[in-house]
Amino acid sequence: MPVDNPAMIPQILLGWYDRHRRHLPWRAGPGDPAPDPYAVWMSEIMLQQTTVAAVKPYFAAFMARWPTVEALAAADDADVMTAWAGLGYYARARNLIACARTVAHDHEGRFPDDEAGLRALPGLGDYTAAAVAAIAFGRRAVVVDANVARVTARLFALETPLPAGKAELYRLADSITPDDRAGDFAQAMMDLGSGVCTTRSPQCLICPLAESCIGRRLGTPESFPLKAPKTPKPHRFGTAFWIERGDHVLLVRRPDKGLLGGMRALPSNDWATTDPALCGAPIAAVWRDLGTVPHVFTHFSLDLRVMGTTATGDTVPDGEWWPIAGIGEAGLPTLFARAASRAIAASGLIQESG
Template sequence: MRVDAVAENLLAWYDKHRRRLPWRTEAGAPPADPYRVWLSEVMLQQTTVAAVKPYFERFTSRWPTVADLAAADAADVMAAWAGLGYYARARNLIACARAVVGDHGGRFPDNEAALRTLPGIGDYSAAAVAAIAFGRRAVVVDANVERVVSRLFAFAGPLPQARPGLRGLVDSITPSDRAGDFAQAMMDLGSGICSVRSPQCLICPLSDGCAARTSGNPEAWPVKALKRAKPQRRGTAYWIEHDGRVWLIRRPTKGLLGGMRALPSGPWSDTDPGLIDAPAPADWRDVGNVAHVFTHFALDLRVMTAALGHVPGDDGEWWPIDRIEEAGLPTLFARAATRAIASRDSIGRDDG
């Protein structure tokens, strides 16, 4: 297949088979609202479309414009994000919205260079917003696009080291017209047809010129470097209950799960920290462990419970246990809360 025919074939397929998503316009229509494009792209980073849809709809219902989001209380935004993971994205979301309003009069810049100056917007997001929201020719490369192009050209370089070479190949097939539709078509193709396992080559619009299909083993691409095993860490979380409420703290703004409500916890280390940094002396009861995998390590978190009428310090809040779902706990601590609540019948009650 000629290089210039890739876009022609792919766009013809996209016009018939594109996914209907809440942040998209119809194929060939004027570019979409930059705010909705940007919000969806931030949410979709390392997250599935199915998981993002309800969050996107709640965010745009509650904060329909970038100005609304910029004016929102950061704690409310972090709570609304809870469960979506990678919480630095939520902090950058607030910072970016405020920069757009404060520095750009409430309008997103319409080119990649200016978009990259905004908090949390890197090369991929800048290209995606420029192409999809403003119709600019931009080279948009996510994991789906990498897979499609690596198979199309049977690109031998292993990821992630070979990404510059793959980007050059994407550049070679990106059209000047309908660049936003082309980017979304590549994503749809990678998500629905050129999938990680069992790619559906027989219905792929690019199959005639695909070098990986010709090889007979398209799943061999993209080539990936060997992964290192993630380090295992251990920690302890503390469920402190009093009069139908649980003590929650706000994690430091900077760092993992920054700014989120959480259960108090001690250090996360290579060895079991036991009761180091327990919030208070108590008859702590071990109610089991919960596991969670972060980007760079896996965590095994022991959950300890106690009934106390007082907690030293004033850097937390008593939260009604029957409204714990409204606290916006990140997934790790939501699991710990579920474990603690399940064991409540065995927790002694304090005298008040």
């Protein structure tokens, strides 16, 4: 069952976009000057697996503090990681720093203006390179994020489950991507997926592409895209150590490589398939169980037990003694910020162990 008038889809959708587009701080409107490639790149990195609502305040803060790629390239790694705290997927922040320095040092502060050049930069995969090329530089590029994938799969009633159908999905998106205004078209598809062709309860009655949509014609648009059955996530256990000394708590920097790399955190042991309990505790002490914080990462779930004590004597582990009253300013990733909150709420138990 072919899509009706596929050649008309860009015209119809762009007309809808010109009237109903979202107003976002990194986006240029119809007739506006081309957007700043730095702002487009920054937004696209932040938006990977993160909602627009969550990204907006971070984007504003980063652009105010580091308004150019040269400014970001000169920033201290720890400052950038701290500013990123809470946004998640911290490898993105490390790639952000590496990419900014590459652009500043190897490209005289100018982003390459085509997909091939952009893909060569740290942290830019196929999607991000296509998005920046189309949105910032007006190149014809096929941009497929989760929203675009959903709209395309429903429009064509893609029968191959994802991720196996990824190549076919890209071909279908390519078939409707126009030569002109490819960046606006990509953003129009994103807006349509975000506000109209939503994951659940798509609003077909107000969709500008409803008449062409095979999924709607079949009566089951919400069933697309088809997905292969999910395999259960593995589960791990770990322990975070809350060590008080006076009105301060011990924080450490996690290794640059690996999960939450380069971030401030509470000391913790290796996360394992069985509970490691006090294995790897930074000091020998009387520990109190302050509770357990559950957390879900992309590839596994975790139960992080929080154990607390008070440091005594002159021998204390290496790290940074941070004021407990200002723990919110330490830039802890969400997992350890929640562990800190759990420890502070249970501070009476720590005092009993002193």
